[in-house]
Amino acid sequence: MEEPMYLMGGLVGLAFVVGAVIGSFLNVVIHRLPREESVVYPGSRCPACGEPIRVRDNVPIFGYLWLRGRCRDCRAPIPFRYLLVEGATGMLFAALVWKTGPTGDVLWEMAFGAALIALFVIDARDRLLPNKITYPLLLFSLLATGWRSGWGDPIQYGIDLTVFLTTSDPQVAPDWTAAGIGGGLLALAAPSLLFLDRLDLLLFAKYFDWEEESGEEEAGVQWGWLVSILGVGGLAGVGWAIGVDRWGAGDPLAWNGAYRGLVAAGAGAIVASVPLWWIRAIYFYLRGTEGMGLGDIKLMAGLGAFLGWQGAWAVLLLGSLAGTAYGLLFLRRQPEGLRTPLPFGSFLTAGALLFLLQIS
Numbered sequence: 545m546e547e548p549m550y551l552m553g554g555l556v557g558l559a560f561v562v563g564a565v566i567g568s569f570l571n572v573v574i575h576r577l578p579r580e581e582s583v584v585y586p587g588s589r590c591p592a593c594g595e596p597i598r599v600r601d602n603v604p605i606f607g608y609l610w611l612r613g614r615c616r617d618c619r620a621p622i623p624f625r626y627l628l629v630e631g632a633t634g635m636l637f638a639a640l641v642w643k644t645g646p647t648g649d650v651l652w653e654m655a656f657g658a659a660l661i662a663l664f665v666i667d668a669r670d671r672l673l674p675n676k677i678t679y680p681l682l683l684f685s686l687l688a689t690g691w692r693s694g695w696g697d698p699i700q701y702g703i704d705l706t707v708f709l710t711t712s713d714p715q716v717a718p719d720w721t722a723a724g725i726g727g728g729l730l731a732l733a734a735p736s737l738l739f740l741d742r743l744d745l746l747l748f749a750k751y752f753d754w755e756e757e758s759g760e761e762e763a764g765v766q767w768g769w770l771v772s773i774l775g776v777g778g779l780a781g782v783g784w785a786i787g788v789d790r791w792g793a794g795d796p797l798a799w800n801g802a803y804r805g806l807v808a809a810g811a812g813a814i815v816a817s818v819p820l821w822w823i824r825a826i827y828f829y830l831r832g833t834e835g836m837g838l839g840d841i842k843l844m845a846g847l848g849a850f851l852g853w854q855g856a857w858a859v860l861l862l863g864s865l866a867g868t869a870y871g872l873l874f875l876r877r878q879p880e881g882l883r884t885p886l887p888f889g890s891f892l893t894a895g896a897l898l899f900l901l902q903i904s
Contacts, residue, residue: 563637564604567630592620667889673839685849693805723788731781816848816856863891
């Protein structure tokens, strides 16, 4: 018993270190993505003086402590959130390894959790849920749930609509239905969110002059990136169809399970997001203002695909309660009172992280 616990302790510690390193990169994403800057080039540098950060000062967590929270060159203060993001990501990865164990499933959960941390901070600071994260998050969630359902531990919370969409006999190799529908889901994930963006401008632009003026720039969509993510989705769909056709007969149980999980993830994304879009649309026309950001809808699609629609709606309930409590306690003192914009996405991501940690 002591050896497994000792080994698990080492894995948890390693997960914390890896998480802190990922958290350091998330800080770059959090700072640059809302500014439409590359997260790859140039290298890390001080936002105040522009001097490159030395390698020894860029060690996660310890670099901040060594510098005592100030730039070595200009002595400008380094935001405390840098330390918090690195520490929180490390603790999240460690907790996921402790919960899930050293399995392939934990890698999917780590990547999902890292995206949620970035969205949490960006929305809290900039009131923005960037398309450059929410679009890939939906595609990733579909892939992750399909993989886990076929070759890992399937999600607990889902919806099974595959009775008429899958092979009735699990011993029979998946057919063209599984290949076509599964591939189509992956290929259409990003275009479906793009459709929401375009529909939003078409239906509600009259309420906002800035939407007509700035268009895609305000929506966070750059065509180079958009073509890339659409291409990735298309390749994922083609790859899925080829995999079903070529290897489905050799591993029918796994591929059938993966297909059922993929369809369940697609259903979860729809059930978690489409009703909220209708609520948002009705509010728009009744009040002439935005009651919920479109980014929140796209985030819910990603949550529904990964956590299942029941999990996503549980997160929505938790986030709504937390947001209401926050508004009553803190926003009443603001000049706009309870009409002050609320970073609802931050409450959703926080609820999703808690939900992710408690499911087994």
